[in-house]
Amino acid sequence: MSRPRLLLLSSSVVHGHGFLEYAASDINTFLNKNRVSTVLFVPYAAVDHDAYLAKVRPVFTKWGYQVEGIHQDNPVDAVKRAEAIFVGGGNTFLLLKTLYDKNLVKLIRERVFEDGVPYIGSSAGTNIAAPSIHNTNDMPIVYPPSFNALNLIPFNINPHYLDTDPNSTHKGETREERILQYHSLPDAYDVYNVLGLREGSLLLVDGEMGVLKGIKNARLFIKGKPPQEIEVGTDLSHLFANQLKASAVRL
Amino acid sequence: MSRPRLLLLSSSVVHGHGFLEYAASDINTFLNKNRVSTVLFVPYAAVDHDAYLAKVRPVFTKWGYQVEGIHQDNPVDAVKRAEAIFVGGGNTFLLLKTLYDKNLVKLIRERVFEDGVPYIGSSAGTNIAAPSIHNTNDMPIVYPPSFNALNLIPFNINPHYLDTDPNSTHKGETREERILQYHSLPDAYDVYNVLGLREGSLLLVDGEMGVLKGIKNARLFIKGKPPQEIEVGTDLSHLFANQLKASAVRL
Numbered sequence: 001m002s003r004p005r006l007l008l009l010s011s012s013v014v015h016g017h018g019f020l021e022y023a024a025s026d027i028n029t030f031l032n033k034n035r036v037s038t039v040l041f042v043p044y045a046a047v048d049h050d051a052y053l054a055k056v057r058p059v060f061t062k063w064g065y066q067v068e069g070i071h072q073d074n075p076v077d078a079v080k081r082a083e084a085i086f087v088g089g090g091n092t093f094l095l096l097k098t099l100y101d102k103n104l105v106k107l108i109r110e111r112v113f114e115d116g117v118p119y120i121g122s123s124a125g126t127n128i129a130a131p132s133i134h135n136t137n138d139m140p141i142v143y144p145p146s147f148n149a150l151n152l153i154p155f156n157i158n159p160h161y162l163d164t165d166p167n168s169t170h171k172g173e174t175r176e177e178r179i180l181q182y183h184s185l186p187d188a189y190d191v192y193n194v195l196g197l198r199e200g201s202l203l204l205v206d207g208e209m210g211v212l213k214g215i216k217n218a219r220l221f222i223k224g225k226p227p228q229e230i231e232v233g234t235d236l237s238h239l240f241a242n243q244l245k246a247s248a249v250r251l
Numbered sequence: 252m253s254r255p256r257l258l259l260l261s262s263s264v265v266h267g268h269g270f271l272e273y274a275a276s277d278i279n280t281f282l283n284k285n286r287v288s289t290v291l292f293v294p295y296a297a298v299d300h301d302a303y304l305a306k307v308r309p310v311f312t313k314w315g316y317q318v319e320g321i322h323q324d325n326p327v328d329a330v331k332r333a334e335a336i337f338v339g340g341g342n343t344f345l346l347l348k349t350l351y352d353k354n355l356v357k358l359i360r361e362r363v364f365e366d367g368v369p370y371i372g373s374s375a376g377t378n379i380a381a382p383s384i385h386n387t388n389d390m391p392i393v394y395p396p397s398f399n400a401l402n403l404i405p406f407n408i409n410p411h412y413l414d415t416d417p418n419s420t421h422k423g424e425t426r427e428e429r430i431l432q433y434h435s436l437p438d439a440y441d442v443y444n445v446l447g448l449r450e451g452s453l454l455l456v457d458g459e460m461g462v463l464k465g466i467k468n469a470r471l472f473i474k475g476k477p478p479q480e481i482e483v484g485t486d487l488s489h490l491f492a493n494q495l496k497a498s499a500v501r502l
Binding site: 016047091094133136140169171172173179181182185186189 | 266
């Protein structure tokens with residue numbers, strides 16, 4: 001049993017910044033601290049894996065890391081020898097279905113929890129770090145065998161969290177309405193707390209310690225309580241209490 | 252074998268109009284033509300069924316129709332004796348899961364296709380009239396046993412279709428990007444054409460004849476072709492070719 005080390009980004013791109021740019025210093029600190037030299041990239045949230053790798057590789061190369069694509073080899077072997085894992089954004093349903101199809105869900109979880117392999121997720125890659133993908137914004141273009149995900153943290157994430165636009169004439173549900181609807185489900189359903197990560201915010205996790213980082217605040221939805229604003233720098237460790245113990249049972 | 256009669260609304264509310272108001276004359280014409288006096292309302296897309304019924308009933312009462320709530324009785328019996336069915340909007344995943352849980356998916360389909368029971372859907376209720384819910388905008392707050400839906404029409408629907416805002420600073424996918432991503436899936440996946448219904452547009456179907464109605468144009472996504480604008484009044488019957496024949500096989 002090791003400490004999970006996670007860096008969960010709301011998105012790869014933020015208005016006014018290049019690809020992964022707003023999170024560059026957090027990513028570098030995270031990888032350096034864990035003495036990583038090669039990152040295993042998981043492009044399964046996109047349809048074209050090679051194109052996605054070609055976009056990600058130069059960014060990490062510039063920072064001094066090597067990048068392997070999980071699709072370039074036997075994916076199970078690649079995860080087994082990974083020094084660090086980066087799961088990119090795209091479609092959460094496609095990502096999770098592909099991980100199940102390739103028998104990677106339990107394996108990635110074991111690598112993170114038992115071997116302490118550092119995990120970076122962005123958008124869909126952050127969504128699947130949660131217990132379930134019930135709070136993704138993505139279109140359900142494929143049907144995964146379950147909505148249960150990697151369960152690396154004890155609450156769900158809504159990435160790309162968007163505040164309600166008071167001037168909007170659109171009548172589809174707002175983001176807050178959708179999350180509150182989730183929390184209004186009858187008790188028969190498993191419902192998790194939800195951290196809404198605005199584009200530009202990210203969550204750093206080390207064992208049972210969690211802190212909000214990045215350049216944007218987040219919004220926390222605890223079932224039965226009013227939503228709370230979470231400022232950059234806020235310690236969120238209380239959300240992780242007993243996480244290691246509970247996870248040991250679930251593994 | 253009868254002719255399916257459908258009225259599929261993008262949404263119940265449109266900016267500047269009351270609940271169902273923009274579609275009032277189409278709904279009344281549709282129900283009168285089919286000599287309906289009582290409408291069976293399906294509120295399963297919402298959590299609070301009674302509250303939803305209390306919102307819908309006065310509107311139909313004002314128009315001269317009685318409304319029964321499917322949840323007030325044995326739902327299978329209610330569908331078996333329904334003169335017309337109205338499935339309201341809300342969460343598409345919750346709606347479809349509830350229909351499966353209560354063994355109503357095949358039954359509603361049979362009532363529409365074999366007995367010609369008129370079907371009105373709005374938003375989520377329109378989504379489930381399609382072969383699958385792969386193109387809903389809703390948050391997947393519950394896990395249905397399948398994404399396959401009522402299959403009353405041979406293509407999928409994206410309700411509340413939203414044009415890309417060129418001034419947006421948000422980096423989440425646009426609606427068009429999401430639908431094109433669905434169409435870029437590998438051939439192993441079943442992929443349907445998608446009709447994007449802007450809020451205020453609706454689709455009237457009578458057998459193999461379909462026409463766009465309402466107060467807003469729609470956007471049609473045929474796999475492998477550029478998206479097309481569809482003006483109110485456009486005959487869409489070509490999308491239904493061989494629908495009855497194919498449906499007979501599937502029933």
